[in-house]
Structure formats: structure tokens, C-alpha cells
Amino acid sequence: MSQATADILGSVGANFTITISAATILKADLEIGGNPDQSLTLVGPREVAIPQLPKGDSVVRLALIWAPGDHDAVIDVGTVNSGTATAPEQDTIDRGNNPGFVLLFGLEGQ
Amino acid sequence: MRKPLRTTLLVLAACFALSGACPAQETQPSPPLGSPATPQSQNEPEPEIDGGFCRNDPRLMIRAFCMDLAMFQSHVNSGKAKNADEAKGDLNKLDLSNPNSTVDFITAVGALVAAKTAIADTLRAADQARLDQQLGTNNKGSGTTSLVSKTGSAELLSLALDTGVLTRSVNGTTTTLGTNADELFRLITGRDPDCTITCDSLGWFESNILGQTNLSASFDLAQQNTKTTPTSGQASGTTPAPVNTASIPAGAGRMSSIGARYEVRNRFDPRSSKFQENWRKAVAGNDTLKVAAISISDTSGIVQKALNQAAKPLDRDKIFEAAHSDKNGKALMDFFEEYFSANSDKAIADESVDAAINKVMQQRAVYRDAWFKALDAAVGTFLTLDYSYNRPLLQPPTHDLKLIFAYNFGTAGMLTFNGAASFYAGALPAGAKYGRLHDGQVSGQYDRTLSGKSSPVQTQLSLAGYWQYQPNPSVLNIPAGTVVPGTTIPLPNGTQEFVGTAGSLWVTQAKITIKSAGGINIPIAVSWSNKTDLLQGSRVGAQVGISYSFSSLGSLFGISGGSQ
Numbered sequence: 129m130s131q132a133t134a135d136i137l138g139s140v141g142a143n144f145t146i147t148i149s150a151a152t153i154l155k156a157d158l159e160i161g162g163n164p165d166q167s168l169t170l171v172g173p174r175e176v177a178i179p180q181l182p183k184g185d186s187v188v189r190l191a192l193i194w195a196p197g198d199h200d201a202v203i204d205v206g207t208v209n210s211g212t213a214t215a216p217e218q219d220t221i222d223r224g225n226n227p228g229f230v231l232l233f234g235l236e237g238q
Numbered sequence: 239m240r241k242p243l244r245t246t247l248l249v250l251a252a253c254f255a256l257s258g259a260c261p262a263q264e265t266q267p268s269p270p271l272g273s274p275a276t277p278q279s280q281n282e283p284e285p286e287i288d289g290g291f292c293r294n295d296p297r298l299m300i301r302a303f304c305m306d307l308a309m310f311q312s313h314v315n316s317g318k319a320k321n322a323d324e325a326k327g328d329l330n331k332l333d334l335s336n337p338n339s340t341v342d343f344i345t346a347v348g349a350l351v352a353a354k355t356a357i358a359d360t361l362r363a364a365d366q367a368r369l370d371q372q373l374g375t376n377n378k379g380s381g382t383t384s385l386v387s388k389t390g391s392a393e394l395l396s397l398a399l400d401t402g403v404l405t406r407s408v409n410g411t412t413t414t415l416g417t418n419a420d421e422l423f424r425l426i427t428g429r430d431p432d433c434t435i436t437c438d439s440l441g442w443f444e445s446n447i448l449g450q451t452n453l454s455a456s457f458d459l460a461q462q463n464t465k466t467t468p469t470s471g472q473a474s475g476t477t478p479a480p481v482n483t484a485s486i487p488a489g490a491g492r493m494s495s496i497g498a499r500y501e502v503r504n505r506f507d508p509r510s511s512k513f514q515e516n517w518r519k520a521v522a523g524n525d526t527l528k529v530a531a532i533s534i535s536d537t538s539g540i541v542q543k544a545l546n547q548a549a550k551p552l553d554r555d556k557i558f559e560a561a562h563s564d565k566n567g568k569a570l571m572d573f574f575e576e577y578f579s580a581n582s583d584k585a586i587a588d589e590s591v592d593a594a595i596n597k598v599m600q601q602r603a604v605y606r607d608a609w610f611k612a613l614d615a616a617v618g619t620f621l622t623l624d625y626s627y628n629r630p631l632l633q634p635p636t637h638d639l640k641l642i643f644a645y646n647f648g649t650a651g652m653l654t655f656n657g658a659a660s661f662y663a664g665a666l667p668a669g670a671k672y673g674r675l676h677d678g679q680v681s682g683q684y685d686r687t688l689s690g691k692s693s694p695v696q697t698q699l700s701l702a703g704y705w706q707y708q709p710n711p712s713v714l715n716i717p718a719g720t721v722v723p724g725t726t727i728p729l730p731n732g733t734q735e736f737v738g739t740a741g742s743l744w745v746t747q748a749k750i751t752i753k754s755a756g757g758i759n760i761p762i763a764v765s766w767s768n769k770t771d772l773l774q775g776s777r778v779g780a781q782v783g784i785s786y787s788f789s790s791l792g793s794l795f796g797i798s799g800g801s802q
Contacts, residue, residue, distance in 0.1 A: 197508025
């Protein structure tokens with residue numbers, strides 16, 4: 129993984145939320161290489177809070193339930209409370225996939 | 239009635255013969271399961287990719303990643319992706335060092351490493367508490383334990399053995415084989431057995447016909463199937479008239495009925511706020527679904543970390559070259575197979591990963607089962623239509639049409655109502671003193687699980703009442719060769735006699751069903767009736783049976799699933 133393959137780029141330490149356009153999030157965990165998973169707070173059925181964006185690669189793993197009629201879920205940034213966070217492209221989670229993954233990349237000096 | 243059935247069968251046959259040739263599989267996106275055909279919504283990013291070049295590939299990893307490969311090839315072919323960087327999203331799903339490949343990776347290797355029997359056992363355990371399934375034959379069988387027909391049927395395949403009669407006079411033993419048409423289709427064609435919202439590969443036909451259709455056949459084991467053959471002369475003794483033909487046994491067991499049932503769901507639009515509210519409530523009330531979804535996610539995380547660490551990153555430029563060099567996708571599939579094979583073994587060499595994949599496969603089966611229950615709860619089943627062709631012993635065959643309605647009170651149990659009519663099949667004999675209608679029926683049943691749902695062996699109590707009205711007594715076919723009593727004069731072939739009485743037939747039944755987590759059900763019942771179809775006078779009877787549900791048989795056959 130790298131900055132080039134990430135779904136969301138942001139400044140290290142940024143506090144923001146991630147949104148998805150379909151499915152219902154039941155549980156969200158932040159995976160940071162070499163560390164135990166960190167449970168994340170759900171802000172809504174399709175929104176999860178990132179309290180502090182780690183440096184470099186990290187992954188948000190979402191336990192999802194898909195409803196009939198759902199399309200692929202578009203990943204986006206919701207509210208940015210501190211620092212910066214953007215979704216450079218409209219990356220998606222394929223409909224029906226569980227878990228869904230959101231790839232994060234924390235940049236220093238932003 | 240015949241023409242639509244024949245048309246349906248022709249379409250089904252075409253789909254079997256020409257996989258990928260059904261109209262709904264073309265580029266037009268198909269609606270989600272159970273939804274009406276609707277135009278593509280404005281916010282849908284692009285039409286679905288068909289995946290025709292890889293869907294039936296014999297390589298498991300190609301089938302598991304087929305939609306991702308097809309999407310990538312399509313973007314290369316159309317020029318939407320002019321280089322590897324522009325195909326970032328597609329390639330993330332094919333790159334085993336990227337988390338986005340995890341779901342399909344588990345699907346690809348799950349069919350090989352997962353304990354198939356464990357999957358089936360897990361699913362059967364999840365089905366144990368269901369009150370709506372009918373696995374045996376209907377109340378017209380000579381061996382039956384079901385006075386009232388239920389709305390549900392086997393998940394995939396079921397086998398039931400019942401003995402004891404309810405409305406009939408001739409006691410026998412019946413074995414019944416039941417199946418769901420869609421599950422059977424997926425088993426035969428190897429299509430994704432774990433799908434939920436992606437179960438729409440045949441579009442409208444699958445969503446509205448196959449998915450809701452169940453088929454069954456019952457065989458009377460106590461009766462012999464016979465065949466008439468010409469005789470070649472008298473061997474001994476004397477007869478007043480020559481015997482030109484004789485019935486010989488052609489096999490043990492005689493088909494006593496075949497049936498089809500169709501579950502009519504309430505119409506719904508998945509985009510309507512009413513359905514979405516119902517769906518939210520159904521999910522909120524379905525702990526099995528939520529637990530399974532979270533378990534799949536947590537356990538997939540174990541696989542993902544091991545896979546991402548063990549696998550080398552995909553050479554994105556080379557895979558782009560492969561896709562660019564061959565628009566038909568063969569070069570892409572071959573490249574991906576080589577990459578996958580070189581990297582997957584390292585990941586699954588770890589025993590904990592192996593165990594995690596096993597668990598995910600089991601939980602996917604449970605999730606799918608629970609997902610469809612949530613859908614049923616959100617949509618609501620309007621009713622079930624049941625048709626059966628019955629061949630009672632020494633009586634004219636009948637067409638039986640039945641409407642079944644059930645209301646589930648949750649922990650308080652389930653009420654099921656039947657309304658049915660039975661009609662004589664075929665042409666009525668000349669001079670028949672009876673009409674086409676054999677009888678009309680109304681019945682109801684209350685079911686409730688007695689033991690706790692966490693118990694390994696559950697018991698279910700059922701109390702049922704049945705009323706049948708016959709305008710004429712039952713018709714008995716007199717077998718060929720029967721003589722007029724007190725004489726040696728043979729009755730002509732095709733003679734029929736009225737037996738029993740016209741009017742009301744009442745039956746009540748109390749039943750206990752012992753249900754094991756292994757999918758075995760043992761119904762034990764006692765019944766009382768004011769008469770039977772051929773005999774007058776009340777009758778107290780007992781019925782007993784045993785049935786087995788072959789849930790997740792697709793997994794037992796090693797068919798790999800895809801996304802959910």
C-alpha cells in the first residue's frame with residue numbers, strides 16, 4: 129500500500145469522519161501495522177470517526193450489512209474537525225462485500 | 239395453465255444449456271433480488287460488468303475474482319483506464335498485498351480449505367428454530383405428518399419419510415424429496431452459493447421465479463409400481479375367459495404426488511422509504527445477521543493481515559500490459575492465475591489463517607440465511623401458492639390447489655392457514671355421477687417452539703384443525719379382473735364405485751417435532767377424524783416421520799461463493 133493506492137489522504141493527527149454512500153456499518157476497526165486493532169466510534173449508520181490519522185498507511189475495516197437495492201458504496205470524507213483530509217478519487221466498496229476496507233494515508237507536514 | 243409452465247421450462251432449459259445466454263444477463267443491469275425492474279438510478283456510476291469471459295472458468299481464483307477482472311478488462315478495453323495508475327481502484331482489488339482483495343481471496347481459497355461439513359452443520363443449526371418449513375408430503379399422502387401445509391420449504395434439498403394417514407383410509411409410508419429451484423440451479427451451474435444482494439445473475443427470472451419456487455415429489459413406499467404386459471398362454475388351471483394381459487411389478491415404490499409451490503411476496507421497491515424503514519427494523523431485530531456480519535469482518539481481518547504481509551505487491555504495469563494485449567481477457571486471467579498461485583500458498587500456510595478462512599465460510603452461510611430472513615421480514619410474504627398432482631391408490635388422480643398464509647408472532651409462535659380445492663384430473667368417464675370438484679378444504683395450525691432456542695435439541699408443538707367438504711362420496715377404481723361378488727363374472731375395465739360418504743370430514747392433530755441441530759426432524763403426532771375418505775366412522779391415528787435437510791449442499795460439493 130502507499131499514498132498512490134489510498135482512498136483517503138490526510139495530515140497526520142487529523143480528526144475527521146469517513147462516510148460511505150451505501151450499506152450499514154455495524155462495527156469499525158482501525159488497523160495500524162504492528163499494533164492491535166483500534167475500535168472506532170460510529171457517528172451514524174454510514175459514518176465513522178477517525179480520532180487521529182496515523183502516519184503512513186492504515187486501514188479502516190468496516191463490518192457491513194447490505195440492503196436490497198444498494199449500489200457500490202462511494203467512500204468520502206465527512207466532517208473534518210482538525211487537520212486536513214480528502215478523498216482524491218471516488219473509490220468504492222463493491223456492493224455485497226463484507227468487510228469493506230478504507231485505505232488511509234497520513235502525510236506529515238500538512 | 240399449461241402454456242406459461244411450458245414457456246417457463248423452455249426459458250429455464252435455455253439458461254441451463256447456454257450459460258450466459260439468458261436475456262437478463264446482458265449488459266442491462268439487473269435489479270436486486272426481489273425488487274421490481276426499475277430504470278437505472280441517476281447516481282449509479284456505471285452499468286454492471288457481465289464477466290462473461292471468466293464466470294465459468296474452471297480456475298477457482300479466476301471465478302472468485304471474475305467481476306474484478308472483468309471490470310478491469312472493460313476499463314482497459316474502453317480506454318477509461320489508459321495506464322495502471324488510472325485503474326487504481328480495479329487493481330487494488332486484484333492486488334493480494336492490498337486489503338481490498340481479501341473478500342475474494344477468502345472465496346477463492348475457502349472452497350479448498352474450509353471444512354464443508356462444518357459449513358453445512360452451522361447452517362442447519364441456524365435453521366433449527368424455523369417454524370415455517372414443510373419437508374414432508376401434504377395431508378393427502380398415505381404416509382404424512384402434515385395436516386396443514388406450511389409456507390416454507392427446504393433451503394436446498396430435503397428428504398422426509400412419513401408414515402400414518404390423516405384424511406386417507408389406506409395407511410402407508412411416503413418418502414418426499416423437496417428442493418428450492420434457485421438453490422438447485424446454483425448447485426448445478428456452480429453459481430455463487432453465498433450471494434445475497436448479488437443473487438441476480440439471471441435478473442428478473444431468478445429474482446421472481448426461481449428464488450420463490452420449490453419443487454417436491456413423493457413416493458409411496460408400500461405400493462408397487464406396476465406395468466401391464468400381454469400374457470402368452472395359460473400355464474395351469476382353467477378360467478372362464480382368456481386372460482390376455484397381466485400386471486407385473488415394475489419396481490418398489492410408486493410416485494404418489496408431485497408438487498410445486500410459489501411464495502408470493504408483497505410488492506416492494508427497495509428505494510421506497512417504507513421498505514427501507516422495514517429493512518432497518520428487520521435488521522435491528524435479527525441478532526444472528528448482525529453477529530454473523532461482525533464475525534465475518536473480524537475474522538476476515540486475520541486473513542487480510544496475513545495475506546497482505548505474505549503477498550508480493552501486484553506488478554501493476556505488467557497486468558495492465560496483459561489486459562491491453564488481449565481484449566478477450568485470456569491474457570489477463572493467465573497473468574492473474576500465475577500471480578495468485580505464487581502468493582496465496584504463503585498466506586494459507588499459517589494454521590491460524592486456515593482456521594480463520596474456515597470460520598468466515600461458515601459465517602457467510604449463516605449470514606446469507608439470516609439476510610434472506612430479514613428480507614422476508616421486511617417485505618412480508620403475501621401468501622404461498624401450492625399445486626400438487628396426487629395419485630391416490632385405486633382412486634382417480636387429482637389436481638390440488640392451495641393457498642397458504644402464515645403469520646409469525648415471533649417468540650409467541652406462528653399461525654398458518656390453508657384454503658384448498660381438489661379437482662379430478664383428466665377426462666371424466668362417460669356417465670360419471672360426480673363433477674370435476676373432489677373437495678374443498680380449510681385448515682389452520684399453531685406452531686410454537688417449546689424448548690429454548692439455545693438448546694441443542696429443540697421441540698416444537700403444533701396443534702391443527704382441518705375441515706374438508708366433499709359434494710360426492712369418494713370414487714374408487716375397481717381393479718381389472720375383479721369379479722361381481724358371488725359370481726365369476728369379471729367387471730369391465732374402468733368401473734368406478736362410490737365409497738364412503740359425501741359431506742364434511744373433520745380432522746384434528748396434535749404434534750411434537752423433535753429438531754436436532756444436525757438438521758434431523760422427527761415429528762410424532764396423534765390425530766382424530768370423524769371419518770376417512772373411504773371409510774365411515776371416527777378414527778384415531780398416529781403419525782411419525784423423520785426428515786433431513788441438506789442445507790448448504792453446494793458447499794458440500796465444493797462450489798465456491800463470491801461476495802455476499
